[in-house]
Amino acid sequence: DAGVTQSPTHLIKTRGQHVTLRCSPISGHKSVSWYQQVLGQGPQFIFQYYEKEERGRGNFPDRFSARQFPNYSSELNVNALLLGDSALYLCASSFGPPGEQYFGPGTRLTVT
Template sequence: DAGVTQSPTHLIKTRGQHVTLRCSPISGHKSVSWYQQVLGQGPQFIFQYYEKEERGRGNFPDRFSARQFPNYSSELNVNALLLGDSALYLCASSIHGGEKLFFGSGTQLSVL
């Protein structure tokens, strides 16, 4: 069975641009969460979606938005990119949310 897949794996953008990151959860998983991980730090919670509804939001500005589609895949959008947005963006899926998470390998975003 396929694990959590994220695309693209790497991305280079310039300040002010916007970016869309994509995530496909494990088949049967209805919850998707997004995390930002800066080098040397633990993942920071951005969003959680369950059955296409937002279930939680971390302390991130409104430039960050997400959605979940009927097939449970998800997109994370970041507008007006800043240098500080450079990080590894991780997507995780779970059956309901909160129990053990299955992470993808992430999208490494570099903002120049």
């Protein structure tokens, strides 16, 4: 079975630009969470979606937004990129909101 997939793998953007990251959960999983991992740190929670509804939001500015589609895939959008947004963005899926979370390989975003 395919695991969590994310696209693109790598991305380079300029300050002020906008970026969209995509995630496909494990088949049958209805919950998707997004995390930001800065080099040398643990992942930090950004959003959680379950059945297309936002269930949780971490301490991130309004420049970050997300949504979940009817097929349970998800997008993370970041507007007005800052240098500090450079990080590995991870998507995790689980069957239900409090379940075991399985991570994708991440999207490495570099903002120059």
